[in-house]
Amino acid sequence: MLKAVVTDLDGTLTDERRRISTVAIETIRDLVDAGVLVVLASGNTVCSLDILCKMIGTDGTIICENGGVYRFRFDGQIQIPGRQPICWDAYHRIEEHFAAKGERLTLYSPENRFADVAFARSVDPAETAEVISDMPVRVIDTGFAIHLQYEGVSKGTALSDLAALMGVSTDEILAVGDSGNDTEMIRRAGIGAAVGNATEEMRDAADYVSEKKYGNGFVEIIQKYQPYFFER
Numbered sequence: 329m330l331k332a333v334v335t336d337l338d339g340t341l342t343d344e345r346r347r348i349s350t351v352a353i354e355t356i357r358d359l360v361d362a363g364v365l366v367v368l369a370s371g372n373t374v375c376s377l378d379i380l381c382k383m384i385g386t387d388g389t390i391i392c393e394n395g396g397v398y399r400f401r402f403d404g405q406i407q408i409p410g411r412q413p414i415c416w417d418a419y420h421r422i423e424e425h426f427a428a429k430g431e432r433l434t435l436y437s438p439e440n441r442f443a444d445v446a447f448a449r450s451v452d453p454a455e456t457a458e459v460i461s462d463m464p465v466r467v468i469d470t471g472f473a474i475h476l477q478y479e480g481v482s483k484g485t486a487l488s489d490l491a492a493l494m495g496v497s498t499d500e501i502l503a504v505g506d507s508g509n510d511t512e513m514i515r516r517a518g519i520g521a522a523v524g525n526a527t528e529e530m531r532d533a534a535d536y537v538s539e540k541k542y543g544n545g546f547v548e549i550i551q552k553y554q555p556y557f558f559e560r
């Protein structure tokens with residue numbers, strides 16, 4: 329039986345132009361109204377997800393910064409398993425490396441981040457990872473940004489921690505995503521699904537890959553697993 333949905337945001341609840349998918353929002357509202365817990369899990373910041381949760385109508389349970397931060401409900405305590413100082417150390421080394429080649433990096437919302445460091449995909453992620461290969465920091469390319477995350481922290485580790493707070497087992501969770509930053513999360517969930525636009529790595533890790541892409545794929549996945557939600 330499924331009791332919760334943990335879903336990625338960019339590429340999963342959006343459309344092909346990165347606008348929010350209105351059909352995906354309708355589907356989330358139906359789930360919430362039926363008593364299913366819905367968690368937004370993203371590389372994005374707490375403040376951006378808070379607004380979305382309020383306007384979509386979820387209880388404010390979130391995974392942000394690729395698992396570097398999570399919180400159970402709006403009134404819960406923010407948990408920060410990530411370690412931002414070491415990510416900044418890594419960033420400064422990367423910045424110097426590319427500056428020597430005349431390439432400048434563009435940070436994404438550093439003032440709103442608690443755990444990771446994110447910047448524009450203007451440089452090669454593989455070269456970026458090479459520069460910090462001796463540091464305990466992972467380079468995550470989401471297709472939307474490059475993130476630096478303390479090793480061992482992911483949306484998957486946050487999913488496990490949150491499941492305990494939510495009082496559900498990870499087996500009772502359906503997780504959905506589109507990109508490499510979602511693979512550990514979908515592996516840990518009872519059912520892991522990928523939308524039709526997902527990366528090869530995600531498709532390989534998924535129990536099910538929707539035919540439809542983006543938000544329409546999310547809706548297809550929820551419809552497919554609908555009977556498992558309402559068994560009780």
Ligand SMILES: O=C(O)COP(=O)(O)O
Pocket residue numbers: 336337338339369370371372470471472473474507509
């Ligand atoms: O913030 C990003 O880079 C991607 O965000 P996502 O995890 O919601 O896809």
Ligand SMILES: [Mg+2]
Pocket residue numbers: 336337338339340470505506507
């Ligand atoms: Mg995504």
